[in-house]
Amino acid sequence: MQQNPIFYWELASNNAERSVRFFQEVFGWIFAYDEKSTIHKLPAGEGQKAFAGGGIFTLSMAREPFLTVYIEVDDIEAKAKKIEECGGSIEIPPKVVTPGGPVICLFKEPSGVTFAMLQSKK
Numbered sequence: 001m002q003q004n005p006i007f008y009w010e011l012a013s014n015n016a017e018r019s020v021r022f023f024q025e026v027f028g029w030i031f032a033y034d035e036k037s038t039i040h041k042l043p044a045g046e047g048q049k050a051f052a053g054g055g056i057f058t059l060s061m062a063r064e065p066f067l068t069v070y071i072e073v074d075d076i077e078a079k080a081k082k083i084e085e086c087g088g089s090i091e092i093p094p095k096v097v098t099p100g101g102p103v104i105c106l107f108k109e110p111s112g113v114t115f116a117m118l119q120s121k122k
Contacts, residue, residue: 009069010039011109011111011113012113013109013110013111013113014111014112015110015111016040017040018087018110018111019109019110019111019113020040021086022086022087022088022109022110023042023109025082025086026079026082026083026086026088027071027073027079029042030042066114068106068114068115068116069115069116070104070115070116070117070118071115071116071117071118072117072118072119072120073117073118073119074119075119076094076103076104076105076117076118076119077094079105079117080093080094080105080107080117083107086110087110088107088108088109088110089107089108090105090106090107091106091107091108091114092104092105092106093105094117094119100121101121102118102119102120102121103118103119103121104116104117104118104119105117
């Protein structure tokens with residue numbers, strides 16, 4: 001096992017309830033509100049077994065450094081449509097990264113934070 005792995009993510013939203021509702025509607029995630037911490041928690045569940053790790057690269061197209069959380073999906077086109085229906089916006093429409101490779105799509109959830117979706121193969 002990799003030493004000191006990334007094991008958690010957190011979204012600081014200007015409207016947590018709206019962001020929680022968005023991720024529930026688009027991805028079917030089930031959050032549990034913790035009154036003590038005031039955080040809507042999403043357990044890792046079976047997903048932690050599929051965590052692929054991460055990487056670092058030098059910027060080429062973006063102006064500012066950023067962190068992206070990737071969400072794996074089966075039908076990226078359908079999810080992109082659902083994102084817009086649920087109040088999010090598509091920043092980079094679904095596109096193939098390399099020939100025969102994965103398809104990615106960058107989107108913003110309702111408070112404006114950017115996430116990415118990845119579909120293994122189109």
